[in-house]
Amino acid sequence: MSESPHQTAAPSQRNPFRPSFGTSPYYLAGRAELLQDFELSLAEGPGSPHRTILASGLRGVGKTVLLNEIEDKARTQGWIVLRAYPNSDMISELVETTIPTAIISIEQPPERKLSGASITGVGSFRTEAHSRAEELRSVPTLITRLRELSDAITGAGILITLDELQSADLDQLHRLATAVQDLMRDERDIALVCAGLPHGVDTLLQHEGTTFLRRAFRVDLHAVPTEEVSKTLAITAADSGRPFTDDALARATDMCRGYPYLIQVVGALSWAAAGIDSSGTIEAAHVETASQRAIDRMTSHVHRPALSRLPEGEMNFLRAMAAIIADEGAREPESVTTTNPETRSAKTGDIAAHLGVEPRGLSTWRSRLITRDLIEPAGFGRVRFTLPYMDDYIRQQDA
Secondary structure, rough: OOOOOOOOOOOOOOOOOOOOOOOOOOOOOOOHHHHHHHHHHHHHHOOOOEEEEEEEEEOOOHHHHHHHHHEEEEEEEEEEEEEOOOOHHHHHHHHHHHHHHHHHHOOOOOOOOEEOOOOOOOOEEEEEEEEOOHHHOOOOOOOOOOOHHHHHOOOOEEEEEEOOOOHHOOOHHHHHHHHHHHHHHOOOOEEEEEEEEEEHHHHOOOOHHHHHHHHOOOEEOOOOOHHHHHHHHHHHHHHHOOOHHHHHHHHHHHHHOOOOHHHHHHHHHHHHHHHOOOOOOOOHHHHHHHHHHHHHHHHHHHHHHHHHOOOOOHHHHHHHHHHHHHHHHHHOOOOHHHHHHHOOOOEHHHHHHHHHOOHHHHHHHHHHHHHHOOOOEEOOEEEEEOOOOHHHHHHHOOO
C-alpha cells in the first residue's frame, strides 16, 4: 500500500467494527424503529403488542445482535432479563436455576417467624411448622416461579429471550408460551422475544402447541437498505477518527450487499488496512485490499457451514442454478449486473434442463433447499440464492 497524504491516525485507535457473530456493533443498522417500538411497549404497560416479538432471518442478518439490543433496552428500564436456551432442559433450567438466581439477586432472604424456644437468658422459642408442611409444599412450576419473580419486582417486569427458536423442543416451547400467556392474562409485566431461521420457525409454528406464538408481532429481518449500510459504515468509521472517503464508502457499501455480517467484516478489514498504511482516512485502495478477504470470511463462516453435508441432489441443483445465473449475467449490460447482482435469479425450467430432468422432478430438492434457507422464490417459476456471494463460491468449487 502506498503512502497516504492524509493525517496519520493515532496508533492507540481501536477498530470500531465488530465482525463476530452475535457481537453488538458500535452502530446497529436498520433496526432502530423496532427497538424504539419495543422500548415504548415496556412503558406502555400490559397488553402492548410489541411485548411478544418473533424475529426471523437468515444466518448473519443480526438476530442475536437484535436480541442483545432488546435485552439492553429492558435492563435500562429496570427489567429482569431471563435467557432461555432451546434444549430439552429449557424449562427445568428456568425453574431450578435461572429464575431462583434472579429472585435471590433482588430479594433479601425472608425473616423466619419464631414463636418459642429456649435460649439461656432470653427465654424459649420455637419455629412454627405445620405437621404436614413438607407434604403440602408444592413443586414449583414455571408459572409459579415467574409469579414469585414478578412479585419481587417493583416498577418493572420480566423479559424472556430465546435464540435459535427453530431448535426448541415443541413441548418445552409450549410450556414456556403457556406460562408467559398466563402472566399476561393477569396483566403482569412480562415480555417474550424469540428469534430463529425463517423456514424452521414457520415449520415450528404449524404445530398446535405454538398458537400463542403465532399471534406474536412478527419481524422478518431482511437485508439492510443501501442507505442504512452506507450510514452504518460512515458513522462507525468517522466516530473512531478514521472516516471513509466518498469513493471508499461507495465501494464498501456495494460490497456488503445489505448483509449485516458483511457490514462489520468489510468495515473492520478496510479500517485495519488503512491503519497499516498509517492513514487517517479509509481510501478506495484499502477497501479493495479488504474485498477478497471479506468474501473469504463469508465463505469460511457462512457458505461452507451452510453447505456441509448437503445431499448430492440438492448440491447439483445449486450448481446448475449458479451456472445459469452466471450465463444470464454475462448477457446482461454491466450496469445491471453490478448495480444489484443479488436480484439475479434462475428459472426452475432452465435448472431442470441443465440437469437433464423433468421440471417436476426438481420439486423435492427445491422444497428442501428453501427449507434450509439456501434459496428463495423470486417470482413465478424462479429462485435465487439467499446468501450473498454463494453462487460465486459454488462456481469456484467446481472450477
